Amino acid sequence: MGKLFDIALVFEYMPAIFSRVSVTLLIVSVSVVGGTLLGFLLAAVRLYRMPLLNGAAVFYISFVRGTPVIIQMFIVYYALPILLSQVDININRWNKLYFVLISYALNNAAFMAEIIRSAIASVPVGQTEAAHSVGLSGFQALRRIVLPQAFCTAFPAFGTRVVGALQDTSLAFTLGILDMLGQAQAIGVRTYHVLEGYVAVALFFIAASLLLEKGFAWAGKKLLPNAG
Amino acid sequence: MIRVRDARKSFGKNEVLRGVSLDVKKGEVVVILGPSGSGKTTLLRCINFLENADDGELTIGDLSVRFKHATKREILSVRRRTAMVFQNYNLFNNKNALENVMEGLVTARGIPVSEARETAKRELDKVGLSDKYEAWPSQLSGGQQQRVAIARAVSLNPEVILFDEPTSALDPELVGEVLAVMRDVAREGITMVVVTHEMSFASDIADHVVFMDGGVIVEEGTPREIFTRPKEQRTRQFLDRILLKYDYAI
Numbered sequence A: 001m002g003k004l005f006d007i008a009l010v011f012e013y014m015p016a017i018f019s020r021v022s023v024t025l026l027i028v029s030v031s032v033v034g035g036t037l038l039g040f041l042l043a044a045v046r047l048y049r050m051p052l053l054n055g056a057a058v059f060y061i062s063f064v065r066g067t068p069v070i071i072q073m074f075i076v077y078y079a080l081p082i083l084l085s086q087v088d089i090n091i092n093r094w095n096k097l098y099f100v101l102i103s104y105a106l107n108n109a110a111f112m113a114e115i116i117r118s119a120i121a122s123v124p125v126g127q128t129e130a131a132h133s134v135g136l137s138g139f140q141a142l143r144r145i146v147l148p149q150a151f152c153t154a155f156p157a158f159g160t161r162v163v164g165a166l167q168d169t170s171l172a173f174t175l176g177i178l179d180m181l182g183q184a185q186a187i188g189v190r191t192y193h194v195l196e197g198y199v200a201v202a203l204f205f206i207a208a209s210l211l212l213e214k215g216f217a218w219a220g221k222k223l224l225p226n227a228g
Numbered sequence B: 001m002i003r004v005r006d007a008r009k010s011f012g013k014n015e016v017l018r019g020v021s022l023d024v025k026k027g028e029v030v031v032i033l034g035p036s037g038s039g040k041t042t043l044l045r046c047i048n049f050l051e052n053a054d055d056g057e058l059t060i061g062d063l064s065v066r067f068k069h070a071t072k073r074e075i076l077s078v079r080r081r082t083a084m085v086f087q088n089y090n091l092f093n094n095k096n097a098l099e100n101v102m103e104g105l106v107t108a109r110g111i112p113v114s115e116a117r118e119t120a121k122r123e124l125d126k127v128g129l130s131d132k133y134e135a136w137p138s139q140l141s142g143g144q145q146q147r148v149a150i151a152r153a154v155s156l157n158p159e160v161i162l163f164d165e166p167t168s169a170l171d172p173e174l175v176g177e178v179l180a181v182m183r184d185v186a187r188e189g190i191t192m193v194v195v196t197h198e199m200s201f202a203s204d205i206a207d208h209v210v211f212m213d214g215g216v217i218v219e220e221g222t223p224r225e226i227f228t229r230p231k232e233q234r235t236r237q238f239l240d241r242i243l244l245k246y247d248y249a250i
Helices: A007-018 A021-047 A053-066 A069-085 A096-121 A125-133 A138-175 A180-191 A194-223 B040-047 B072-079 B097-108 B113-126 B142-155 B172-187 B199-205 B223-228 B233-244
Strands: B002-011 B014-024 B029-033 B055-060 B063-066 B082-085 B160-164 B192-195 B208-213 B216-221
Touching (some): A007 A180, A021 A096, A021 A138, A021 A180, A053 A096, A069 A096, A069 A138, A125 A138, A125 B082, A138 A180, A138 A194, A138 B097, A180 A194, B014 B055, B014 B208, B014 B216, B029 B040, B029 B199, B040 B192, B063 B072, B082 B142, B097 B142, B113 B142, B142 B160, B142 B172, B172 B192, B172 B199, B199 B233, B208 B223, B216 B223, B216 B233, B223 B233
Parallel strands (some): B029 B192, B029 B208, B082 B160
Antiparallel strands (some): B002 B014, B055 B063
């Protein structure tokens, strides 16, 4: 069995582990893009206080933000097929990855909704009134004045959330998804060298998180030179 | 010409406007005075539908609308005939001075960008900000921001400009520059309705002074009539209190 921890193995395993990076990136991108789109819908429901829907949105957001993502994933994985079988849709043979993508998108939707809603709500009402006073329609005021300002407010929080979404992807292996962590575990089971694989994965997450963080900070400076 | 007939507005149980009628002739400067809570700002905001009045009728030029039944399209066309200068300036924070003035021209009026830019420069020059085209609102003083806001309103060439306490949020030493710009605007013959506490401005510039209290117009007339020979007890009380402050010695 050899040494308990062999640093050389970290690098040896890296290619095999990093070859699964596409799965991780797929989960991140689908959950961020899908979550943002859904988040806009939820935020609109909350901001316009749409009857009935508003209450449902409040409940949904607090449920998602108040429970661990792993539980949400299990709920989607086990409950969604049962729910859909009631209307004669059979998804039992779906690839597990789809369940992961759905649950992460649903999870991120709640966080994005709150980021978007609070950013839009933080734009002073006087901005909208001024837009109306110069003759802009409601939609023009939103598009030209409110959303650009809300974007500046939301951008840093959005970046933080993307980094969070990246780290959340590591739970997908619990459903047997062969992402990087799944691969590290598989190697560990095969070779009895568990730690090395995890260290390689950790290195990836540290590097990727730092990269994203710096990227967002840089983009923030580029995009929002006159923030404030 | 602006005509408001029997405007009524309540916020919950609080009746803010109890049937206000107001006539403003073309080119006239009307100043609305009154204690806080008298409904003067609400009246102004009802004229361009920032508040929806509960009842009454509004005529601007050839456009007549009932407050209660105004359609979205009517509201938009009322807003495109009016402009407003706010107490807190409300410059668009995501746009520089020039873009602030251009926004209504380009987006609302559909004027070509190059033409709008020329108009905007001309109006900013008129308010003495020819060196601040590119400045962001956060880089401007309150007085400068309010002058941009006035340029923004004037550039739209509206039938009336509504001023909602335009100097109340300013440092005392910046009030003068804004009032000077407003004097210029008045001299151009632009119709203005001004809510203000600047009495000397009111008596110098106004063609017509309206005194409001408790959601109704208590008294109206020429500045001379109102300031020197107010008929109503309530008007006299108000003016005494306001004008008194220039009268004491420490």
